[in-house]
Amino acid sequence: MSLMSLTALELGKKIRERETSAVEAAREALDQIKKVDKTLNCFVTVDEEQALHRAEEVQKKIEAGELTGPLAGVPAAVKDNLCTEGLRTTCSSRMLEHFVPSYTAEAVRNLENAGAVVIGKSNMDEFAMGSTTETSYFGPTRNPWNPEHVPGGSSGGSCAAVAAEECSFALGSDTGGSIRQPSAFCGVTGLKPTYGTVSRYGLIAYGSSLDQIGPIGKDAADCAAVLEAIASYDRKDSTSMKRDSYDFLSALDGSAEGLRIGIPRDYFGDGLNGEVKERILEAAKALESKGAVLEEFDLSLVEYAIPAYYVIASAEASSNLARFDGVKYGYRTREYEGLHNMYKKSRSEGFGPEVKRRIMLGSFVLSSGYYDAYYLKALKTKALIKRAFDRAFEKYDMILGPAAPTTAPKLGESLGDPLSMYLGDIYTVSVNLAGLPGITVPCGTDGRGLPIGMQLIGDCFQERKILRAAHAYEQTRAYSRCPMAAKQA
Amino acid sequence: MSKQYETVIGLEVHVELATRTKIFCSCSTEFGGAPNTHTCPVCTGMPGSLPVLNRQVVEYAAAVGLATNCTINQYCKFDRKNYFYPDNPQNYQISQLYEPICRNGYVEIDTPSGPKKIGIHEIHMEEDAGKLIHDEWEDCSLVDFNRSGVPLIEIVSEPDMRNADEVIAYLDKLRLIIQYLGASDCKLQEGSMRADVNLSVREAGSSKLGTRTEMKNLNSFKAIARAIEGERERQIELLEMGKAVVQETRRWDDNKEASHAMRSKEDAQDYRYFPEPDLPPVVISDEWLQEIRARQPELRSEKLIRYKKEFDIPDYDAQIITGSKKLADLFEATTAICKKPKKVSNWLMVETMHLMKEHGMEPEDLRFSPENLAALIDLTDAGTINSSVAKDVFEKVFLENVDPERYVDEHGLKMVSNEGELRSVIEQVMAANPQSVEDYRSGKEKAMGFLVGQTMRAMKGKANPAMVNQILKELL
Numbered sequence: 001m002s003l004m005s006l007t008a009l010e011l012g013k014k015i016r017e018r019e020t021s022a023v024e025a026a027r028e029a030l031d032q033i034k035k036v037d038k039t040l041n042c043f044v045t046v047d048e049e050q051a052l053h054r055a056e057e058v059q060k061k062i063e064a065g066e067l068t069g070p071l072a073g074v075p076a077a078v079k080d081n082l083c084t085e086g087l088r089t090t091c092s093s094r095m096l097e098h099f100v101p102s103y104t105a106e107a108v109r110n111l112e113n114a115g116a117v118v119i120g121k122s123n124m125d126e127f128a129m130g131s132t133t134e135t136s137y138f139g140p141t142r143n144p145w146n147p148e149h150v151p152g153g154s155s156g157g158s159c160a161a162v163a164a165e166e167c168s169f170a171l172g173s174d175t176g177g178s179i180r181q182p183s184a185f186c187g188v189t190g191l192k193p194t195y196g197t198v199s200r201y202g203l204i205a206y207g208s209s210l211d212q213i214g215p216i217g218k219d220a221a222d223c224a225a226v227l228e229a230i231a232s233y234d235r236k237d238s239t240s241m242k243r244d245s246y247d248f249l250s251a252l253d254g255s256a257e258g259l260r261i262g263i264p265r266d267y268f269g270d271g272l273n274g275e276v277k278e279r280i281l282e283a284a285k286a287l288e289s290k291g292a293v294l295e296e297f298d299l300s301l302v303e304y305a306i307p308a309y310y311v312i313a314s315a316e317a318s319s320n321l322a323r324f325d326g327v328k329y330g331y332r333t334r335e336y337e338g339l340h341n342m343y344k345k346s347r348s349e350g351f352g353p354e355v356k357r358r359i360m361l362g363s364f365v366l367s368s369g370y371y372d373a374y375y376l377k378a379l380k381t382k383a384l385i386k387r388a389f390d391r392a393f394e395k396y397d398m399i400l401g402p403a404a405p406t407t408a409p410k411l412g413e414s415l416g417d418p419l420s421m422y423l424g425d426i427y428t429v430s431v432n433l434a435g436l437p438g439i440t441v442p443c444g445t446d447g448r449g450l451p452i453g454m455q456l457i458g459d460c461f462q463e464r465k466i467l468r469a470a471h472a473y474e475q476t477r478a479y480s481r482c483p484m485a486a487k488q489a
Numbered sequence: 490m491s492k493q494y495e496t497v498i499g500l501e502v503h504v505e506l507a508t509r510t511k512i513f514c515s516c517s518t519e520f521g522g523a524p525n526t527h528t529c530p531v532c533t534g535m536p537g538s539l540p541v542l543n544r545q546v547v548e549y550a551a552a553v554g555l556a557t558n559c560t561i562n563q564y565c566k567f568d569r570k571n572y573f574y575p576d577n578p579q580n581y582q583i584s585q586l587y588e589p590i591c592r593n594g595y596v597e598i599d600t601p602s603g604p605k606k607i608g609i610h611e612i613h614m615e616e617d618a619g620k621l622i623h624d625e626w627e628d629c630s631l632v633d634f635n636r637s638g639v640p641l642i643e644i645v646s647e648p649d650m651r652n653a654d655e656v657i658a659y660l661d662k663l664r665l666i667i668q669y670l671g672a673s674d675c676k677l678q679e680g681s682m683r684a685d686v687n688l689s690v691r692e693a694g695s696s697k698l699g700t701r702t703e704m705k706n707l708n709s710f711k712a713i714a715r716a717i718e719g720e721r722e723r724q725i726e727l728l729e730m731g732k733a734v735v736q737e738t739r740r741w742d743d744n745k746e747a748s749h750a751m752r753s754k755e756d757a758q759d760y761r762y763f764p765e766p767d768l769p770p771v772v773i774s775d776e777w778l779q780e781i782r783a784r785q786p787e788l789r790s791e792k793l794i795r796y797k798k799e800f801d802i803p804d805y806d807a808q809i810i811t812g813s814k815k816l817a818d819l820f821e822a823t824t825a826i827c828k829k830p831k832k833v834s835n836w837l838m839v840e841t842m843h844l845m846k847e848h849g850m851e852p853e854d855l856r857f858s859p860e861n862l863a864a865l866i867d868l869t870d871a872g873t874i875n876s877s878v879a880k881d882v883f884e885k886v887f888l889e890n891v892d893p894e895r896y897v898d899e900h901g902l903k904m905v906s907n908e909g910e911l912r913s914v915i916e917q918v919m920a921a922n923p924q925s926v927e928d929y930r931s932g933k934e935k936a937m938g939f940l941v942g943q944t945m946r947a948m949k950g951k952a953n954p955a956m957v958n959q960i961l962k963e964l965l
Contacts, residue, residue, distance in 0.1 A: 083537045096536070103530055105537060202537040209766035237539050238768050316766055319569050322580035323534045327632070343573055366571070366761035375763060 003028045004165035005481065008074045008222040011168050015062065015073035022062065022073030022117055025168070026055035029075040029119050033166045036484060040142045042161035044080045044090050046120035051075070055117045062115065070225050070249075072115030077161045077170040080121040081128055082108050082213070083202040087118075091204050092136035093126045095324045095331045095350035105202020106237070107171060107213045107230040114229035119167055123157030126352045127321065128178055128206040130154050131421050132414050135354040140411055144482040145187060145450055149408040152182030158216050159186040165485040169217040169226055173203055175210045176309050177403070177428025180440040183216055184403035184453025187442040187482060189470065190216040191223040194460045195435035196241035198227075199234030205320040207313035208239075210432040218479055220441065220470035224248040227463065243461065251464035256472035257291035259465065261456075262396035264299035267427055273406045275446040280402050283443035283454045286476040287400070287469060299399070301388050302430065304381050306422060309429035310358075311365050311378035318362025324350065357418065386434040393459040398466050400456055402427050403440040407450035427455060437463045441470045442480065449483070493693035494728075496721045497701075498656055498686060499648035502663060503641050504673045505617065505681040506549045511638035512616050513540030513583065518640075524622075524633035532638035534578030539767050542567075546640040547590065547771055549672040550614050551781050553642060554591030556666045556788060557609050563773040565590040567614075567765040572758050575632055576619040584643075586762045589613035590771070596666070598658035607659045608647030615641050642672075648687065648698065653714040660684060660710065665789050668814040674853060677709055686717060689734070690724045699724070700734040704748060706741050716741040719748060792817060800830035806838050813852035816841075822859035827866050836862060840880060844887045857890045865893040873897065875904045877950055906953040908960070911944075914952075915960050918943045929965055937961065 003011055003025050014020045030048050037043055055075075061067040078084065081091045083101035090096045108118065125135040133156025134140040141156045143149040144164035151160040155172030159182035162170050172179040174192035183190030191214045198213040205211060215226030228249060233242040263284060268277055288294050326332035326346030333345035351359070365374035392399060404424055414421045431438040437460070440453035454473070458466040511518055514531035530538035554561050566588040569581040594609035619637035623630050644663060650656050664675040664682060675682040684707055689699035704720055707713045719741075724734050739748040787795070789811050796807040810816045816837060823833045845852070865886055869879045874897055882902065885891045897903060905911065918940060919926050928936035944957050 089536075091536075099536070101537070102535065200537075201539050204536040205767075207766075236541060238541050239766075315763055319571050319581050319761070319763070322571060322573065323536065323578065325573060325575075325580055327575045328533065328578060329535070339575065363761060366763050368759050368761075371761075371763070 002032075002165065004032050004168065005485065006168070007218045008168040009070055009225055012070045012072060012074050016068070022055040022059040022115075023052065025073055026051050026075050026117050026119060029167050032164070033120070036144070036164050037166060039147055040144055040160055040164055040166075041139050042122055042141050042157045042164065042166055043077070043120040044092060044123050044136075044138050044157070045088055047087055050087070051117060051119040058115050058117055067115040069114045069229070071111070071229055074116050074168045075119045076111060076116045077120055077122040077158055077167040078108055078111075078118050079124055079155050079158050079170070079172050081124060081173055081204040081206075082171060083204065084108055084118065084121065087121065089121065089204070090138070091127045092124045092138055093351065093355070094137045097137065097331065099330055101202075103202065106199035106232065106234045108202065110230045110232055111171065111226075116229070122155070122161055122170060125154035125156070125178075126355050127204070127317070128154040128173060128175055129317070129354050129358050131177070131181060131424055132409070133157060133160075133182070134411065134415055135352055137352060142411070143186060143408050143450070144484045145408075145445075146448070149410055149450060150185070150414070152185035152404070152408055154178040154182070155190070155216065156182045156186075159183050159188055159190060162186070162188045162216050162218065163482045163485065165481070169215060169222050171213060171226075171230070172216050173206075173211055173213050174432065175207045175212075175313060176432050177425050179214045179216060180403045180428050180431075180438055180453070180455055181425070183440045184442070184455070185408035185451060187445075187451030187453075187480060188216055189219050189223050189439065189441050190214065191227060191439045191463070191467070192431065192437060193227060193231065193463060194241075194437045195432075196239050197231045197243060197437075197463075199232060199237040199240050201234055201236040205316070207316040207432075208320060209316060210309075210313055212432070219474055220439070220467050221249065221252055223439065224252060224467045248463055248467055251468040252471040253468065254472060254475050255291050256287050256469050259287075259292040259398065259469055260396045261287060261292050261294050261469070262392055262399045263294060263296045264302070264392075264399060264401060265296055266299050266302040267401035271405050271423075271426065272402060273446075276402055276404075276406060276452050279444040279446075279452045280400075280454050283441075283473060284400055287473050290472040290475065292469065292472075294400075295396070297392065297395070299388055299392060301381075301385050302426065305385060305430035305433060306426055308378040308381035308385065309425070309433055310361065310422060311374050312382065312433070314358040314362035315366050315375050316362070318359045318366065321351075321355065321359055326350070354415070354418070382433045385430050389430070389434045389436060389457075389459070397462070398456050398458045398469060400454065403453040403455040404428070407446045407448070407452060431457055436460060437466060439466045439470050441473055443473070443477075445480075494690045494721075494725050495693045495695075496651055496688060496690050496717070497648045497698060498650040498652075498688050498717065499701075500644075500646045500650070500656065500659065501685040501687065501703075502644040502646075502660070503683040504553075504644065504667055504675060506546055506640040506642060507671065507673050508543055508545045508549070508640055510543060512543050512546050512614070512640035513638055516638065522635050524631070525635065527635040528637070532578070533634050534580075540583060540765075542768060542771065543640065546614055547773065548781050549640075549670070550590045550612060550642050551773065551778065552670045552785060553644070553667055553672055554594060554612050555782060555785060556670060557591075557594040557596050557612070557644075557663075559591035559594030559609060559612060561773060561778060562588055562590050562592060563775075563778065564588065564770055565773070566770045567768045568762045569765050571761040574618070575630065576621050576637070578619065578634060578637055582616060582618065583765055583768070584615035585613035587764070588770070596659065596662045598655060598662055600655060600658070605649075605655070607649045607655070610645045610647050612642050612644050615643060617641050648689075653717040656686065656713060656717060657710050660713070665812070665814070669786055669788050671786070676853070680708075683707075684713060686713065686720070688717060688720050688724070690721060690728065700736050702734065702736065703738045704741050705738060705751065708743065712741060712743040715743065715746055716748065719746060723748075800824065800834070802830055802834045806834045809842075810834065810837060815852040815855060819855065819859055819862070823862045823866075826859060826863035829866055829870070832866050832870070833862065836866065836883065840883050841887065844884065857886050861886045861890055861893055868893055868897060872906070872953070873903055875951065875954055878902050878904070881950075902951060904953050905948055905951050906956055908956065911948075911952060911956055912960055912964075914947050915940075915944055915957065915964060918947060919964060926965065937965075
């Protein structure tokens with residue numbers, strides 16, 4: 001049996017018990033990458049030599065008793081918008097094609113301190129802008145369940161790599177659903193933590209007030225373990241929060257007893273694909289069988305989430321991406337006349353169309369004369385959406401719904417119509433606007449064999465509750481491997 | 490000129506705060522390091538870096554606000570000001586637009602018609618940019634980010650000033666307050682204090698404001714005064730010719746004593762301000778504000794009153810000494826040691842001022858210690874050295890901060906009061922100058938001075954002057 005078919009916790013246990021080693025695990029991950037990544041393109045950069053060297057070091061520390069944690073020696077993929085010292089970090093953009101950071105992101109450093117072995121940087125939508133991983137300068141990632149389909153995005157590389165067993169788990173980032181939606185499309189589990197739980201220091205910003213780093217794994221337990229490793233209060237990130245407890249694993253007791261789950265009618269309307277709706281309602285029933293109490297309710301304001309999100313995220317992005325100007329690092333056009341021509345050409349050539357679209361949109365909504373009508377209104381909408389969730393959490397421990405209205409679309413179907421692509425984010429963006437934690441758990445496939453994910457949304461700081469419910473649900477159905485991984489093994 | 494015009498002036502003053510580290514990272518603010526040595530991912534705008542606010546910046550800004558009678562905004566926020574320029578590593582400056590830290594203050598200045606309040610619209614915190622250096626040889630520009638992220642406050646006045654004298658008085662007042670607070674050294678020449686002048690003219694008696702211009706690049710009080718005069722004349726000339734003043738930013742060239750337009754309102758940039766998402770609002774609790782208030786040092790006006798009362802020194806002296814934080818500190822520290830305020834004041838007012846002028850120095854450049862000045866005063870008082878030697882020794886103290894006691898010892902400068910020794914020297918002098926002795930005896934009083942001088946010379950200046958006089962008179 002392949003080591004990569006194990007969950008991260010199972011593999012970590014085998015390594016600790018000397019049944020295998022960090023080096024063997026890294027080798028298997030790298031072998032699997034060689035086998036499948038030509039087709040899937042989950043990775044922008046794989047540093048084989050460095051990964052093996054690191055695995056050897058970790059193994060020595062494990063043997064010396066210096067590393068005893070559950071993730072010691074386990075191979076991981078890191079989304080390519082997280083800075084890694086000495087290892088190029090591209091954001092899947094031509095702009096940063098050759099950019100090598102001088103420092104490592106806090107979350108990655110935490111992961112390394114836990115003994116995980118980073119084997120490569122995973123593909124994504126350019127600067128995390130997109131829902132399909134097709135806007136990458138390095139070509140699209142393909143869905144391991146069916147390479148004709150997209151893996152979702154923007155953390156598509158991370159999610160597809162976990163599903164295709166090219167790594168045991170991965171880090172992604174989620175600004176409007178970028179962990180949860182591709183997790184659903186790839187049949188893996190992905191968690192977006194409460195805003196402020198994981199330090200953003202070293203995460204190349206898209207929408208600073210919405211961005212949050214989170215784990216992607218085969219199951220809830222892996223996500224809980226990885227969250228324990230990466231979450232920390234970090235003085236370098238002023239939006240980071242000191243939490244009372246960083247214990248998540250102990251919440252998983254296999255039961256959903258006592259959990260009140262609200263099912264918003266607004267999430268199950270006309271826009272939702274029939275098969276997706278069926279699988280999710282079945283999953284809800286399964287949770288009921290594990291002791292949860294279900295109730296339908298009206299969340300309200302759902303239709304305002306997407307416009308508010310795209311105004312706020314694009315506004316912040318237009319400013320965050322201003323630093324990529326060809327002056328200090330990154331892409332600079334070859335020939336130019338004067339400063340302004342250098343700026344224009346470097347940015348025109350260095351950014352792809354979706355990034356340019358959002359920079360223009362963001363610059364527009366912040367322009368004098370439009371600020372109040374767009375940006376301020378979006379901020380007010382954000383506050384109202386948060387209030388709607390607050391009301392829901394007075395009655396329920398969590399909210400259950402889909403992660404996306406459909407299963408993964410085919411490659412090339414989405415980019416031609418960006419507006420309908422944006423509308424696909426309807427179930428995920430409000431979670432970011434309200435700063436809440438959300439998790440997606442695989443709950444079956446559609447008629448074409450494409451995975452469907454159920455989303456559980458918790459109140460701020462209630463990761464333990466949604467992880468517990470996700471884990472309880474997993475007890476009712478086994479993890480299904482994607483056909484490609486199953487065939488390889 | 491047929492009509493009477495009134496000038497209306499408002500000021501935007503940038504002050505570099507004297508913090509040890511930058512506003513959003515822990516890099517040093519020290520001046521003069523090799524290019525890009527005081528930098529890190531934050532102040533060079535590396536991807537993924539995040540700002541962390543320096544508490545000291547908030548405390549200095551609030552302290553200036555309190556000293557200028559402002560309301561402190563206990564829930565202030567940062568905003569991003571977006572514009573592209575290579576000295577600005579993120580291509581946005583973190584500043585405050587919507588919720589600045591201080592609002593609605595004033596300072597009082599003295600004018601010929603009595604005291605006048607100059608309103609302060611707001612004070613906000615922001616970061617400085619880097620420095621561009623153009624390499625003519627290579628025909629390229631280089632950026633030094635050592636200054637990037639150095640903390641600034643911008644003090645925006647109301648348009649309450651009417652002439653250059655009021656502007657200078659206002660700036661002087663601000664400078665003193667800020668120096669007293671220790672928040673900045675406020676040197677115009679070195680750029681730690683920079684003033685932009687907003688000026689418009691209107692017909693006397695009109696209540697409507699005219700179109701204003703903003704004048705930049707003013708590096709001294711003199712340049713400010715000249716620029717105000719020049720801009721006032723330029724605007725009046727335009728109006729007299731029936732032309733309109735264009736709202737624009739102008740750059741003052743002090744060598745040419747003229748300004749030229751930099752950019753007009755039409756090509757003014759849209760800065761697309763929005764709340765800085767990487768920094769939560771700054772909450773200044775009542776307790777914190779109270780701490781800042783409690784730490785406020787004694788300001789000039791309070792010092793002035795105390796000096797006259799406690800030390801009984803003349804108003805004129807007290808004005809001059811409190812006119813510089815450095816002088817006031819020196820005065821108090823020296824007085825604390827030697828307990829002779831009037832003598833300390835005299836040394837500062839006369840010899841110190843004289844030498845400063847001679848060496849083209851500002852009070853901030855003074856390097857001698859209060860201990861050494863106090864020792865010198867004690868030496869003089871005890872009669873160990875005479876006053877002319879004291880002046881020479883003081884020059885050494887002033888320039889090299891020498892220990893006066895040791896210096897007097899090493900150079901054998903102690904006053905000679907030994908009567909026998911003096912008498913024999915005077916006898917020699919009288920013998921060598923019989924004509925002068927004769928002159929004195931025949932009623933020419935002046936000859937006495939000559940003989941004293943000759944005696945002093947023979948004694949290398951160390952003779953006790955009173956005794957020389959006494960012995961001379963006796964022998965004559």
